[in-house]
Amino acid sequence: MAKPARPSIPSERPKDHPPIKSGRTGVLLVNLGTPDGTSYWPMRAYLKEFLSDTRVIDTPRWKWWPILNLIILSKRPQAKGRDYETIWNTERDEGPLKTITRGQAEKLSERLADLGEDIVVDWAMRYGNPSIASRIDALQEQGCERLLIVPMYPQYAAATTATVGDKVFDKLKTMRWQPSLRIAPPWHDDPVYINALASSMTAHLDKLDWKPDVILASFHGIPQRYFDLGDPYYCHCSKTARLLRETLGLPDDKLRLTFQSLFGPEEWIKPYTDRTVEALAKSGVKNLAIVNPGFTADCLETIEEIGVENRDIFKNNGGVNFSAIPCLNDSDPGMDVIETVTRRELMGWV
Ligand SMILES: C=CC1=C(C)c2cc3[nH]c(cc4nc(cc5[nH]c(cc1n2)c(C)c5CCC(=O)O)C(CCC(=O)O)=C4C)c(C)c3C=C
Ligand SMILES: [Fe+2]
Ligand SMILES: [Fe+2]
Numbered sequence: 001m002a003k004p005a006r007p008s009i010p011s012e013r014p015k016d017h018p019p020i021k022s023g024r025t026g027v028l029l030v031n032l033g034t035p036d037g038t039s040y041w042p043m044r045a046y047l048k049e050f051l052s053d054t055r056v057i058d059t060p061r062w063k064w065w066p067i068l069n070l071i072i073l074s075k076r077p078q079a080k081g082r083d084y085e086t087i088w089n090t091e092r093d094e095g096p097l098k099t100i101t102r103g104q105a106e107k108l109s110e111r112l113a114d115l116g117e118d119i120v121v122d123w124a125m126r127y128g129n130p131s132i133a134s135r136i137d138a139l140q141e142q143g144c145e146r147l148l149i150v151p152m153y154p155q156y157a158a159a160t161t162a163t164v165g166d167k168v169f170d171k172l173k174t175m176r177w178q179p180s181l182r183i184a185p186p187w188h189d190d191p192v193y194i195n196a197l198a199s200s201m202t203a204h205l206d207k208l209d210w211k212p213d214v215i216l217a218s219f220h221g222i223p224q225r226y227f228d229l230g231d232p233y234y235c236h237c238s239k240t241a242r243l244l245r246e247t248l249g250l251p252d253d254k255l256r257l258t259f260q261s262l263f264g265p266e267e268w269i270k271p272y273t274d275r276t277v278e279a280l281a282k283s284g285v286k287n288l289a290i291v292n293p294g295f296t297a298d299c300l301e302t303i304e305e306i307g308v309e310n311r312d313i314f315k316n317n318g319g320v321n322f323s324a325i326p327c328l329n330d331s332d333p334g335m336d337v338i339e340t341v342t343r344r345e346l347m348g349w350v
Helices: 040-051 061-087 096-111 132-141 158-173 191-206 224-228 233-248 273-282 300-316 332-346
Strands: 024-033 119-127 144-151 180-183 214-220 255-260 287-291 321-325
Touching: 024 040, 024 096, 024 132, 024 332, 040 061, 040 119, 061 300, 096 119, 096 332, 119 132, 119 158, 132 144, 132 158, 144 158, 144 332, 158 180, 191 233, 191 287, 191 321, 191 332, 214 233, 214 273, 224 233, 233 255, 255 273, 255 300, 273 287, 273 300, 287 300, 300 321
Parallel strands: 024 119, 024 144, 144 180, 214 255, 214 287, 287 321
Antiparallel strands: none
16 A cells, blocks of 8 residues: 655744744752842741742641741741841842852853853742742743753752752643753762862861861751651761761761751751750860751851851850851852762753
C-alpha cells in the first residue's frame, strides 16, 4: 500500500507569527524572603504568607487559622518590624537577604560568562518579592526553555527546600509551554562548601585579637516532630558540623552544633543556641564565636538574633569576647560554592 504523502512543513514561520526567543537556560537562585517594608502591613503580609505555608507549620488549618490571624498577626508584625529596622538596607529600602541574594546572582552571572549568552541568571524569594512566578515568567520571556532552580539552602528541609519546589510546580501548573526543570540538590557535605566555610572562619578569626574557647555552629531549628517524621535536616546539619570540625582539626567540645530561631511552644531539635550560650558563659567560657553555616546570606536570624541577642546573653552571663562570623554571602569562597553547584547541575544542558 502506498504511503500517504507527508504533509509539507513550512520551512519558514508564517509572516504573522509572533517572534520566538528560544534555546536559553535560566538559573534561578531562590532564598527565603523578606518583608517589603518594616511597618505593620508589609510585615503582616510577609509573616502571613510565610506562616500560612503548611510546609512551615503543619498544624491543621482549623486550629492554626485563629492562632495565626487573631494572636500572632496582631503583635508579631510590630515586634519583628522593629528588629528588621535595625538591619534594614536603607539605601535600597530592602532587607539584607534581598541585597545579598541579588549580589550572588549578579556575580554568578559574571562567573558563568564563558558559557555564553544562552545562560540567564536571576533570583527570587519564596515569600514576598520578587516572587518565583514573576521571575519564571521573566526567564521564559527571555527565551529560557530550561530552568535550573537553586534553593539557597545547603541542608535540605521540607520547610525550606521542598517549599521552593512546591511554588515552582504551582507556577509550572499554570503554563501552557512549560520549561524543562531541574532543582539543585543540597550541598551540606560538598568539599567546596566545607572548605569555603573553613577558610572564611579562619580568615575572620585570624583578624580578632583574641581566640575563641568555643565555636558554635548554629543552624536554624525545626520542630523535633518534623525530624521524627523523616526530615533529613538534622542529619545534614550534623554532617556539615562534623566535616567542618574535621577540616579545622577541632575536637567535639570546641566546635558544637546548636539550633536557633525557635518558634511556638513545641519542642524543637536540640541543643538550643541561646541556652548553650548562656550555659557556656555561666560555666566560665570567656571567648565565644558563632558561625551560621546553614544561612547562605546574612539576615535577621544571623545579624540580629546571633549578633545582638546572643551576644547580649553571653555578655550578661559573664562572657567577655564574642564574635558573630559572617555568612558566606557573595564573598569569593561563597561564590565558589554557588558556582560549583550551578555548573554541576547544568551538566548536559550546556
Ligand atoms: C515554624 C516556623 C519556622 C520554621 C520551621 C522555619 C524553618 C527555617 N527557616 C529558615 C531560614 C530563615 N528563617 C527566617 C525567618 C523566620 N523564620 C520563621 C519561622 C520558621 N522558620 C519566622 C516566623 C521568620 C521571620 C522572622 C520572625 O518572625 O521570627 C529567615 C530570615 C529572613 C530575613 O528576611 O531576614 C531565614 C533566612 C531555615 C533555614 C529553616 C529550616 C531549616
Ligand atoms: Fe525560619
Ligand atoms: Fe528569629
